[in-house]
Amino acid sequence: MSSEAEHDEELLQLLYLCPIAIAQIDGSGRILLMNAAGSRLLMPVAPGGVIENLFDLFRVAAPEIDEMVRRYEHRSGRICDEYRVLMGTTHGVATSRILSVTLHKIDVDSSIVVIADVTDAVLREDAIRATEARLHAVFNGVKDYGIATIDLSGAVTSWNSAAELQDGYHIEDIIGTQASALVGPSGSGGDGMAPWLARARRDGWAERDGWRVRKDGTRYWANSALSLLRDADRKPIGYSMITRDLTEQRRTIDGLRQLAMTDSLTGTLSRRAFFEAAVRQERPFREHGRQSALLMLDLDLFKDVNDTYGHQTGDEVLRAVSAAAAGELRSTDAIGRYGGEEFVVLLRGCDVPAATAVAERIRERVAATVVDAAGSDVRVTVSIGVAALGGGNGDIASTIAAADRALYEAKHSGRNRVVTSAHAA
């Protein structure tokens, strides 16, 4: 065999054995060349077992790959880098693979594709991330327990958000600081923390009821439990400290609760808060035989706004619409974000004709509202369904269903209109 032929064979073998899939495609996705790893990776996921066109291979799992290649305007360059695609297979769910796809255009009608199976790596990453998220949720999710760790020298090494609220120290302020600052001097000015840490070190744990000193100098009565932390060789490495505020002053926590009641984007009530608070407060009206009404309000063609102007403008529009609607309400009414671009309004002590008039005013006010989106004026309209609440059983679910049906009718009869439900609760 000539040495040139032998060289060619070596080259071929190298390509066959390359553990990463390499292929060359033309502008229409047709696979011109591919190595063995390509076939190994793609055969199990190829629809119909056909490997001829890359775009067809990814048609279901990642149709955007076709787009990316066709829309890439340069003569050469990186089209996508380690783009992750989840491929189902015809061999069952457990065999689904996550492929990492890199596309590099090398000429007008030619691109190189590199594909690697990253399923195992992704699953490992996900497991780590899930564990971290769980720990984070536990660490920061508990609102009533301040959790901190302290090293053997007595310095704070970690600090959760409940501890921030309890003691007033931000995490940046407290990390590295001596934990003795948290309890203040005991008796004649000594370190109030030291004997307690010593006890935990000796017995493995210690508990203490006593005053804690916040950053601003104010005090609160707290129960704290200290546990000795050990490494894998049972060598002490520090302490964990869990603190519970025993005073009734939970202003900060109340503040958080208030926050949870409000929709962060529009400032209207959150869906849960709307139904918990607003509906509860409506009861006295009903008990006095007065009717209330519910409006379901939905932005028309909101998806077009997002698609045309982007989500930031979409958010602006949501704020403007909720503000316009709120501008037509009395202080005894309530507005909440029901979800997405849908709002729900409770008009207390308001019969259906009056509620319909309010809805009509909201509709007009929204239609007259102009949102500025980087120079262009965005106008939107709303469709509103009106239904009566109270009177009979006052079942909130059936009222919402009725208002929803009226809203649906408003949408289907041309949008930008108010439809009143015939339903009587």
Place this chain on the structure above:
Amino acid sequence: MKQLEGPATFDAPDILVWLEAADDRGLDGAPFGIVAMDRSGAVVAYNAYESQVSGLSAARVIGRNFFSEVGPCTNNFMVAQRFEEELMLDEVLPYVFTLKMKPRRVNLRLLKSPDARRQYLLVATIP
């Protein structure tokens, strides 16, 4: 053992008998690819047809593990794992080989039997 006349066809029902009896020259006469392996997957025979379509000479692949070092496109649960896990195999499987880097549709025939001294992968290219 019964001797078959001339090279067998890809889908001959009793092909395993012929393969077991054939010497290298006999395998070279077959109009389809033949890879003969021992139980561990090491290549013991690589016929002329397979050598011609893959571009790899028999000398280069003999003794290597077929699934990991010669034809890694088969190193998945569809082919390699079947050979590994099943005692008895005779199955035709449509597949895509990348012969000389060109994807080509092929039919694979997976052959394994506890009585046979070798296991075989037959490769018929689909025109």
